[in-house]
Amino acid sequence: MTVWANLNHLKILSNMHRKTYNNRNAAQVMVVTNSIDIGWRSERLFTGLTLEEFCLRSFLWTAGAMYFVVGLATVLVGSVLPQVISYYHVSYTVGGQLVFAQFIGFMAGVPAASLLMRRIEYRTLLALAGLFICVALCGIALLPQVFIVALLFVANGFGIALSETAIATLIMERFVGRRAVVMSYLEVAFGLGAVCMPAIASLFIVIHAWRFSFLFAGLLALLSSIGWLTMTGAAKEAHDFATAEPLDAASLASAVTGRGARRALLFLFLLMTLLYVGIESSLNSFLPALFIPYLHVRSYVASLSVTTFWAAMVIGRTVAGWVVRKVSYAPFLFWSIAAAIVVLAAMTLWSSAVFCFSLIFVVGLAMSGVYSVTMVYANHVLPGATRIVTGLITAFAGIGGAVLPAVTGYAMDHTSPSGVIDLIAGSTFLLLVTLSVILLSERASRKAYLL
Numbered sequence: 001m002t003v004w005a006n007l008n009h010l011k012i013l014s015n016m017h018r019k020t021y022n023n024r025n026a027a028q029v030m031v032v033t034n035s036i037d038i039g040w041r042s043e044r045l046f047t048g049l050t051l052e053e054f055c056l057r058s059f060l061w062t063a064g065a066m067y068f069v070v071g072l073a074t075v076l077v078g079s080v081l082p083q084v085i086s087y088y089h090v091s092y093t094v095g096g097q098l099v100f101a102q103f104i105g106f107m108a109g110v111p112a113a114s115l116l117m118r119r120i121e122y123r124t125l126l127a128l129a130g131l132f133i134c135v136a137l138c139g140i141a142l143l144p145q146v147f148i149v150a151l152l153f154v155a156n157g158f159g160i161a162l163s164e165t166a167i168a169t170l171i172m173e174r175f176v177g178r179r180a181v182v183m184s185y186l187e188v189a190f191g192l193g194a195v196c197m198p199a200i201a202s203l204f205i206v207i208h209a210w211r212f213s214f215l216f217a218g219l220l221a222l223l224s225s226i227g228w229l230t231m232t233g234a235a236k237e238a239h240d241f242a243t244a245e246p247l248d249a250a251s252l253a254s255a256v257t258g259r260g261a262r263r264a265l266l267f268l269f270l271l272m273t274l275l276y277v278g279i280e281s282s283l284n285s286f287l288p289a290l291f292i293p294y295l296h297v298r299s300y301v302a303s304l305s306v307t308t309f310w311a312a313m314v315i316g317r318t319v320a321g322w323v324v325r326k327v328s329y330a331p332f333l334f335w336s337i338a339a340a341i342v343v344l345a346a347m348t349l350w351s352s353a354v355f356c357f358s359l360i361f362v363v364g365l366a367m368s369g370v371y372s373v374t375m376v377y378a379n380h381v382l383p384g385a386t387r388i389v390t391g392l393i394t395a396f397a398g399i400g401g402a403v404l405p406a407v408t409g410y411a412m413d414h415t416s417p418s419g420v421i422d423l424i425a426g427s428t429f430l431l432l433v434t435l436s437v438i439l440l441s442e443r444a445s446r447k448a449y450l451l
């Protein structure tokens with residue numbers, strides 16, 4: 001019996017005691033009931049934490065573990081893409097199509113998650129998501145025919161979408177006032193997975209066993225599923241404690257009330273999400289393949305470029321959890337994206353390994369908090385539509401993670417490495433333009449509201 005089952009059993013016994021005592025003395029039962037409630041909520045468990053604190057930490061650790069697995073599954077294909085292409089004797093265009101297959105699964109998973117969250121418990125849904133990822137990655141490790149690999153990438157994308165949509169929706173609904181802080185912590189877990197996977201893949205590449213990278217990630221997804229099945233009621237118990245004190249930096253309340261204005265802003269946020277995730281996915285999937293001809297390094301060294309990128313992302317997201325307590329959403333996003341543009345443009349100036357690896361690290365720092373803060377900012381500007389906004393942002397993240405990498409894969413076959421870097425830098429510039437339009441639109445709506 002799990003910890004949660006034992007706690008629920010004790011709670012039932014205390015309720016039975018209240019009913020019996022009520023028959024004897026109705027005046028005293030109120031005192032006893034309040035005493036039991038206060039004791040139940042504030043009594044320290046064997047861990048030294050209250051029930052709410054224990055449930056909150058358990059929920060966040062398990063959610064972080066799932067985000068860690070999603071980080072592994074997201075960057076895995078990019079870490080071993082040169083080996084996959086060499087084994088199957090295909091072009092980088094086909095590699096981009098494998099990423100697109102994962103997108104198809106992701107797009108199917110987003111509405112499926114929204115539907116299933118109304119019908120089954122969140123822990124069952126997330127356990128199912130982990131099983132999808134496990135079966136897909138372990139199947140790819142068997143190295144079947146290419147079209148079967150593509151189908152397994154569809155299943156992998158489906159599992160990733162279930163995970164991200166369910167967890168993000170829970171955070172947006174139950175952690176009001178702490179959304180940016182909590183999401184930044186989960187994005188740290190995602191980044192840790194994205195850091196570890198290329199390093200692990202590099203070790204497997206050195207010993208000529210690169211396909212075991214898929215098996216490793218698949219087994220961790222299975223462990224994550226088992227973890228969710230032990231989380232009975234944890235999110236419900238954690239809810240009151242999680243919303244007790246706001247931690248995000250104060251931002252002006254939204255003044256966007258017109259239906260047309262809200263739809264226009266939502267479209268801009270979706271476009272911004274599409275561009276950002278497309279840029280991030282292109283770096284995940286093609287940095288190693290890009291650095292091999294551009295820097296003239298070996299494949300296992302080039303695969304460490306993704307590790308460098310995600311190491312910076314982890315550091316940046318850890319810091320972002322503190323920064324968003326001091327800086328409001330809009331300036332945080334603007335200066336992060338502007339810094340990324342400058343650094344990406346500088347990469348074309350000198351094809352030195354040390355120089356480019358250093359710049360990739362800075363890009364990771366600059367872009368580390370963009371996705372999570374964009375999601376929180378959209379929910380702040382468009383209140384009252386959490387599930388719709390979160391679901392659509394997650395869906396457009398999947399679109400961006402497929403469309404732009406497909407374009408990048410085509411560019412890898414038809415242009416120079418510096419041309420591919422220019423493509424990514426240009427996409428980042430469009431991201432900044434989109435954010436600027438959002439800021440101007442919100443400011444105009446605020447002025448009109450005050451008049």
